[in-house]
Amino acid sequence: MSQTAKTGPVAAPGTGAATDPRRAAHIAVRIAGTAGRRILMLIVLLAMVFAAVEILPGDAAGASAERGESAADLAARRHLLGLDRPLWARFAHWMTALPTGDLGTSARGQKVTELLADPLPNTLVLAMTAFAITVVLSLLLGCWAAARPGRPTDRIISHTSTAAFAVPEFVVSAALLLVLSLWTGWLPAVTVTGGDGKPASWTMLIMPVLALVIPQAGWNTRVVRGALADQASTPHVEAAHLDGLPLHHVLLRHQLPGAVPAIATGMATSTGLLFGGAVVVETLFNYPGIGSVLAGAVAARDTPLIAGVVICAGAVVSLVLLAADLIRYAVLGARA
């Protein structure tokens, strides 16, 4: 986490960062600039998606073709899907339709927006629940460890969180499945979807959420602990200690506020990892989200559908990153 280092020593926060109108305007410009950069990043990402699918062997026409289809049929299908046009033209066509909310048509002729209508909210529920739990859990554990620096509690939390982060989602998922479902029968093994397009029971969310939370909470606990440690050596925190203030008071009032920008940035980057993890976790638990749509779309070389998933997930991640930026600006003011 380079952000941890970058924030550096910080004076007591909340010193009226946004009270001065000139500074407020300055911050607004900075935020607009950041938002612009994020949008530009998304466009570059989408261009990369289009290019990457192009590089993969095979194309959507071949992937959806029937055995024994003639070369002429294949060429006709290619034309129908617009695959005979140059890559940049297809990309430009897709991008120009984007502002109207049109995500194009999949290789099987379905509207991409329709294909994502149910899965996207499902994934958002999964990822956001996991995110909220990750935030709370890592703040609790990080503060707990920081309150007892160098003591056994600190060491145990540090080592456990490192181990948790090192274990990939599919290993966590497999272990959860075995223990919580197949051996004990406590939880449903997979998600079954009802007529409303949502999981039939909320208990079906527990294991997928846990599978995402465990590695991410591990990582963010380290971030919180690290950011608090950086703050511990700042003059105002040392002064607070010398004043004889209670430990938890110093931690929550003096250390934590200064650590917030680093923590926010660390957490925000987790959203990207959460979405990435969701692809794996959704497949293992048969959770009806965009992860499973994406897996099938990549296999079918279905560029509009892949791009549709990427823009939706990318927009959410960008918003969270922007929120993290806002927090940084609010706390650090113009020095951010």
Next chain:
Amino acid sequence: MGVTRRQLLWAGTGIGAAGILAACSGGSGNSKDTAASGGTPGKPRAGGTLRVGALGHASAITRDPHGTQANESDYLILALVFDTLTVPGAKSNTVPRLAASWESSADLKTWKFKIAKGAVFHDGTPVTAEDVVWSLKRLRNTPSGAARLPGIQAKNIRAQGADTVVVVSDYANAEFPLMTRFASFVMKKDTKDSAIAKAPGTGPFKLDWFRGGNARLVRNDKWYGGTVHLDAIEVTMFETPQAMANALLAGQIDLASNAGALAARTAESRKDVQVLRRPNDMAMPIVMRTAKGSPFADERVREAMRLVVDREAMVKQVLSGYGTVANDILGTGDPEYAKAIPQRKRDLAKAKKLLKDANFDLSKTYELVTTEDISGLADSATLFANQAREAGIKIKVVKQESGAFWEKTWKSGDFYTSYWGTNDSVIFFASKTMVSEAGQNEAGWADAGFDAAYRKAISSADPKKRTAALKDLQQIEHDRSGYLLWGMADGIDLAAAKVQNLPKLAGYGRVQLEGVWLR
């Protein structure tokens, strides 16, 4: 991708068969011949909801009965809501469904299908010949229509009276009823594309709801085909066989359709789970190019390759034992399959001698091209390469990406693995992949003796002569075709103990759930 390709195996049943089977008329009933199995026999109990898991991808969901259904889940739902004219059977590979009977003209070009008595749509309107004609024409006008109704032009499909449909083929085609088994779903005349998702069918179940690949179906009390015992069927789509098997083991579903060997192995130890094997489900032959210029052009070399393979080991290791040894003849599930031809066994000494006689270059390394389209295919190539090494043949396995394989290797490569999902007709393979003019002649085979036997088989009015010709045809195929068919994979379903009378036919026979009941 694998599902997509496999799906074609039945969709693209393009046969250019000219033959005689002067009149093949089916019985009056329904699916009595579509024999089923599972558990102890007993008096069927009415009621209950069967929860079925089937494989599918959210990105490939198709609602159109005449579309390209890459998802097994979609096909299952369609096959329960809509009826085809005929369905696969056990004693005969084509048995009646919406068509109660059929007959052909003497020249085998004109086929008449009679609609089952009492057949009505889910909204109560009777099925007319006009509905069937409209549906067949719609099917024919889809992009793959030419392959699904081979030799039939849309203008040559017409109604005769209220209950008879007449189809005129461009050429004599004894196998035409076989072609109507999988995609001839009947909808009401003039159903708009926008209304297809909710269009009434004629099948044993009515659609209650469909969402995101999952569906709930309820019993159609007015079904003409017989008694349906279940109250409802709930279909859940699964991305992977592993998740589907877990759902079954955890009791969330009652039936995991086509779960595969891996899932079967995990479930084998569980007493509360039935492992159902449907034999002759999938063929994974090795194709050797027979045309000039290929290292396998000499039939002695091909014979040697067939003697080199250890079939039992292949079935045991590649299929985890869930399969049977085969005898280099495709169409193993055909009631006319030549069981009398002795099983070819491993004989390295004879193989070496044949290779020597044919001056086969043993110093060279031969590339065997394969894909990972279906489970076990690449493993079969690797294991065969290891077995061939024991005979001094050096084989290097080359894994190709699916798209590249179908475009570049299939039908033109010297040495590659193929796979087929429709295995209940010897004549199907003969006409489609082996007769010299076949459109999908995978091995580039042209054998005058085989062609003659084939033509005799399809043009013999006398069933005895036809059977004799089919025997000759299979003997020649066994002796010198471009195929090495070492075994057949079983189709494997997993089911809870309470589920009775499950389908036991291979391939898409697995969707015949109308006879199922719960104990």
